[in-house]
Amino acid sequence: MSVLIFVDHSEGHIKKASFEALTYGAKIAEQTGTTAEALVLGTVSDDLAALGKYGVKKVHQVNNESLNHLDAQVYAKVIAEAATASGATVVVISHTQTGKAIAGRVAVRLKAGLVAGACALPDTSNGFVVKKTVFSGKAFANVSISSPVKVISLNPNSYTTIAGEGTAEVSQLSIAVDAPKVKVTAVNKVSGEIPLTEAEIVVSGGRGLKGPENWGILLDLAKELGAATACSRPVGDAHWRPHHEHVGQTGVQVAPNLYIAIGISGAIQHLAGVNRSKIIVVINKDPEAPFFKAADYGIVGDAFEVVPKLTEEIKKMKAK
């Protein structure tokens, strides 16, 4: 018996969300008296034995050229076969872009109940109940899985990575890999930017900034904090910022440690996309802006004065 954690990587490096999934999966193994094992598909330059630090005993790798690009059909077959081979009763996948492509397929192959978007460890005191976010972050549901094998996809930034000591045993797994039916013809990555869903800090702007030409103050603050940048829906719709920065119920949902909202009133649809953030700071000149009710810290003031000061103060703090 085991808990199998699917480990995702990009450009040779294991993704942050996968470290969270490893820690989470290892904890489930401890809780259920089984061992945690990791599965890596394709070529990775990171040291796989070091994944033992997160609590996994074994790392299985399937290295095959056909796995260098994501074809959900090909991946799911390999993951499901590896799960069966390692006697997995729980499979953990990150609820990321890759995870969303494969978790449902893996669940069907294993005839396993799926909780997609989990945000806490399962409660195994009476059955197997996993808490997940619903209504776009406005609520949680406790979902019971009744099948013998369970698949959980874990929300990024919802479980803290713990690195301890340990070395995992790395082995090559021999599983037949199908030829992909999906041919990737181009990859366009925005280089130098922090992916919004992985960011620890997000700085976000709304209509209060009055126009795209005023975004400089926000970008300076983001740069000083090493933060990703985001925007409200009206800003995305007006093409002041690229639409992939739109955060909210119908945009990207984020859960950073710190979310700084500048000139955003805080409509319910926007809050749905950000209310899993640990700390929310709101800067708005309107004291009645609904966002203040959802915030931890706030400044009622003019963004054009407050934001440059904030950048300066952070610089000062870092210099100390």
Added chain:
Amino acid sequence: MKILVCVSKTPDTTSKIAFTDGNSKFDENGVQWIINPYDEWYSLVRAIELKEKDPATTVHLVTVGGADAEPIIRKALALGGDEAIRVNADGSDSYFIASQIAAIAKDGYDLVFTGKETIDYNGSSIGAMVAELLDVPYISLATKFELNGTTATVTREIEGGEEVAELALPAVVSCQKGVAEQRIPNMRGIMAARTKPLKVVEPAATDTLTSIVSFELPPAKAGVKLVSPDNVGELVRLLHEEAKAI
């Protein structure tokens, strides 16, 4: 070309979320129901555009839900599409719902469109499950979808960017912003929708693998700590020392 568009009934985005019966049921009191925005704005509109380009294309809608989902299906038909199928069942288990859709989709569809997720359960998993049940490719989180004969060229979101992929149909694709632009139904569409066929079928026998035990609301925030705009340094101190966020 036969396209099947999956539509789901969800609470309006402005709905106040509350629960009844000891937090075991969603409180429908005063809730406005809408078509899941990703289904309506992107996958349905893109399917209609494909039919406008090639009139030989048929567009069918499918929903899994009770009779109370019918006003939503009519509203979807007012945008376009030839007919709708309602699988007469309720449920929240993604395996059960995907199995119902797959049972319909087996009937000669070349392309199945879903929204990237529903705004109520946010599982983002139905498309992947339907694809696996049909044993066809799946492209998730599409931001562009072009068709040339039976070859699809799809741009999809990946972490930190996007990639372009080519594949031969049949396939399942989940759609999000970028695939199409939202449309408003016109009077002609609304009138036409009244007489479009809406078939009701009973659900296929399938296992249910998960069930919702209870709901919870997030704990209320303690209240905002306001800092004077003349004392921005204090905010930095609080974020550093108290919140330990920077």
